[in-house]
Amino acid sequence: MSGVTGTTGVDGTDDVRTLLGAYALDAVDDVERRAVERLVAADAGAAAELADLRAVAAELGGAVAGEPPAALRAAVLAAVAGQAQERPGGRAPGGARVDVQADTRADVRADVPADVPADVPIAPVVVPPPAPADSHPAPDERPLAPVVPLRRPRAVRWAGVAAALVVAAGVPGALALQQAQRAERAELAQAQVEEVQRRTAQQIADLLTDPSAVLVRGSVTGGGTATAVFTDDRSLFSATGVPEPEAGSVYQLWLVDEGVITSAGVLTDEGGSLVRLVDTGGVGSLAVSVEPEGGSQQPTTTPVVLLTQA
Structure with a gap:
């Protein structure tokens, strides 16, 4: 600090007192430390000033390491919270649970042919009722044989199933992407908080050591x-x-x-x-x-x- 002379410094000057701030922050080398300690032992005013500087450094150390600024803290919390996270098959706005896989099965069930597992229902084939036994229809009025529906090509039949599976698989992927983006924003906001704290701490240290x-x-x-x-x-x-x-x-x-x-x-x-x-x-x-x-x-x-x- 300025204004006090009479004590030889480490460089032959009379300004060892200017090292009091650095000493309070433990930012001096061994030679400077011994010079400051000699000054403090010989000068009651310097000793009192050092005590004050140590108290200020302790107070400010706690302040700098405390809670981040309110605006940045809100940004971090907002980024971390994001939207409500639900697994695929979450809850609808009214509170009912939505089963994505069940809806997908319902959409493609009608397209599955009879040779797939038995738990998949098949669309019924309507067959005309037989004519009465005592009736003799004209040749052109005889009942036609049941019409057996032609199966679609395998690639076409399974196209709906494949599309539904792609959609279902994309739901957790989209949620994971959203979570990753929120985490990235949270990390960026936290980095900004830490950078503000680092700069503030450095400015305080520079000020305390200013002659x-x-x-x-x-x-x-x-x-x-x-x-x-x-x-x-x-x-x-x-x-x-x-x-x-x-x-x-x-x-x-x-x-x-x-x-x-x-x-x-x-x-x-x-x-x-x-x-x-x-x-x-x-x-x-x-x-x-x-x-x-x-x-x-x-x-x-x-x-x-x-x-x-x-």
């Missing part, structure tokens, strides 16, 4: 503790133990610069923790107020915490 970083802590009205790490161009705000806002209300972060107040966005309350990394452009104060759901253009209530860079 210009200044750490400020304060109490939140109603409960909780807030911490801000200010640098020349970005700032990190975090708070823990804050009460959940009332229904219809949210926490909103503000940049305060010589009386000019600019919104830095609505904060998501994750189990009493708030975290936001913002581009401040050198602004030296951060404030949080409770606002109507959706946020406000300017604060409508007294801030519950105001952190100002000394």
Whole structure:
């Protein structure tokens, strides 16, 4: 951190204090570690600053590894849930179970000839009744012999069966394809969540090790503790133990610069923790107020915490 000299660094400079953030993250080599430990042993102010940085790193570590952003989490759940999954022979909209195979058998049964298994019914052949014994019909009125229907060629007879089997086989295949597509979307959404978390963790680490970083802590009205790490161009705000806002209300972060107040966005309350990394452009104060759901253009209530860079 800047502003403290008098201790020889690993490179012969007086800026071992700039390694405090890296030391808190266990991101120093053995030579730097010994230099920081000598500084902390000799300088009570550096020791206190290191303790604060370690506390912030612990808080933010839990925040970064916690629940993913609500929008991406919803996308993952939606992709995983998809549509209701039913086996072939699922339930119809009214709740009745549909047997795909039974319907298929019903469609092709009439096309199966008599030489197939006996459990397949055959369309009946109608034979005219015999003439009475005492009747003597004219030669041209004698009853005709029963007409035996000609069998269709084997390829034609089994065409319907084959088509039905193809349709039945395609049903589980289509369901498997849908499930694979949903799984792919879920994996993509999860990868996006992990990438956001990775970038956020890296940005926090970079900020904590920035030589210009200044750490400020304060109490939140109603409960909780807030911490801000200010640098020349970005700032990190975090708070823990804050009460959940009332229904219809949210926490909103503000940049305060010589009386000019600019919104830095609505904060998501994750189990009493708030975290936001913002581009401040050198602004030296951060404030949080409770606002109507959706946020406000300017604060409508007294801030519950105001952190100002000394």
